[in-house]
Amino acid sequence: xxxxxxxxxxxxxxxxxxxxxxxxxxxxxxxxxxxxxxxxxxxxxxxxxxxxxxxxxxxxxxxxxxxxxxxxxxxxxxxxxxxxxxxxxxxxxxxxxxxxxxxxxxxxxxxxxxxxxxxxxxxxxxxxxxxxxxxxxxxxxxxxxxxxxxxxxxxxxxxxxxxxxxxxxxxxxxxxxxxxxxxxxxxxxxxxxxxxxxxxxxxxxxxxxxxxxxxxxxxxxxxxxxxxxxxxxxxxxxxxxxxxxxxxxxxxxxxxxxxxxxxxxxxxxxxxxxxxxxxxxxxxxxxxxxxxxxxxxxxxxxxxxxxxxxxxxxxxxxxxxxxxxxxxxxxxxxxxxxxxxx
Numbered sequence: 001x002x003x004x005x006x007x008x009x010x011x012x013x014x015x016x017x018x019x020x021x022x023x024x025x026x027x028x029x030x031x032x033x034x035x036x037x038x039x040x041x042x043x044x045x046x047x048x049x050x051x052x053x054x055x056x057x058x059x060x061x062x063x064x065x066x067x068x069x070x071x072x073x074x075x076x077x078x079x080x081x082x083x084x085x086x087x088x089x090x091x092x093x094x095x096x097x098x099x100x101x102x103x104x105x106x107x108x109x110x111x112x113x114x115x116x117x118x119x120x121x122x123x124x125x126x127x128x129x130x131x132x133x134x135x136x137x138x139x140x141x142x143x144x145x146x147x148x149x150x151x152x153x154x155x156x157x158x159x160x161x162x163x164x165x166x167x168x169x170x171x172x173x174x175x176x177x178x179x180x181x182x183x184x185x186x187x188x189x190x191x192x193x194x195x196x197x198x199x200x201x202x203x204x205x206x207x208x209x210x211x212x213x214x215x216x217x218x219x220x221x222x223x224x225x226x227x228x229x230x231x232x233x234x235x236x237x238x239x240x241x242x243x244x245x246x247x248x249x250x251x252x253x254x255x256x257x258x259x260x261x262x263x264x265x266x267x268x269x270x271x272x273x274x275x276x277x278x279x280x281x282x283x284x285x286x287x288x289x290x291x292x293x294x295x296x297x298x299x300x301x302x303x304x305x306x307x308x309x310x311x312x313x314x315x316x317x318x319x320x321x322x323x324x325x326x327x328x329x330x331x332x333x334x335x336x337x338x339x340x341x342x
Contacts, residue, residue, distance in 0.1 A: 003030075004086050005032070007037065007080070009080055010022055012038060013042060013043055016044065020047075024055070032106060035060050035062075036062070039064045039066070064079060072188075086172060087109060087172060088171075088172050088175050096214045097167070098213070104211035105119060105211050109171055116205050117170065118160065118207050120211060129150065134163065135163070135192060136162070138331075139335055140249070140252065142233060143189060155209060161199070165191030192236060201297055223268070223269045223272045234280055238280075239291045245306060302342050303339070303342040312328045312332065
């Protein structure tokens with residue numbers, strides 16, 4: 001096998017109907033020396049066995065069984081720790097890669113000044129349409145799948161604020177320098193933190209539109225997911241945003257917190273919102289230590305890296321559109337003034 005060595009981590013949790021297709025596509029990758037680590041994060045035994053049967057006795061594959069659900073962050077850290085490849089990639093278990101995807105991602109990640117590089121994540125049932133072409137990050141810490149349902153017409157790699165963890169690759173040396181994910185995130189926004197840390201240290205996050213990963217995407221909201229999303233959004237703000245930005249944005253952040261709390265109660269997950277506050281308070285020592293680490297590693301001025309943040313919410317992702325449009329007017333006006341004072 002010729003080409004760069006790429007270690008791929010795939011996590012398996014609960015029901016995984018596409019897991020066998022995913023791992024088969026990873027091992028069928030061209031022009032890379034691929035290694036696969038499959039992490040059993042409490043997967044349904046039948047689905048896990050189908051995936052193991054699909055790869056057979058392929059020596060390029062290893063299966064880890066931690067005996068519990070370690071979360072996306074913890075599972076990825078466990079998997080990457082087993083690899084000694086030049087590049088590491090994280091691929092969602094419901095993604096199917098095109099044969100050249102990993103090679104294209106590795107070629108881009110090998111360029112100077114480049115950090116995490118994501119595939120063009122397409123909708124599996126409509127592969128001409130985007131599921132994510134980079135995740136925007138809002139100035140209040142919200143993030144979402146960018147350019148959803150739009151056709152992809154670009155052919156050259158481009159910068160993104162957040163490289164989606166659905167299919168992302170980076171140099172192993174970069175992963176080690178960042179010490180991987182913060183496992184306290186458990187799931188959601190750990191990929192956003194990684195991307196922002198790269199931007200803050202002079203490494204770009206990018207998307208390669210010709211490296212295609214077909215994603216069997218299903219959007220869902222449940223109490224635990226919303227708890228993690230909101231808890232992690234606040235942890236992201238508390239650790240990555242500089243003190244001056246937090247002070248300047250404080251009135252806006254407090255207003256958003258109040259509105260999101262009202263929304264959470266109305267939507268039936270108010271308990272999850274409160275649970276997030278309790279978790280943050282109980283883990284304040286970790287958050288303080290994480291903030292010292294992240295703030296201490298920055299080499300790019302805050303005024304510069306924070307230009308990656310957007311004041312605009314996507315009505316398709318956040319909705320409803322009339323309210324989102326009004327909110328965007330307020331966000332843009334506030335940010336236009338605040339960013340001058342960073």
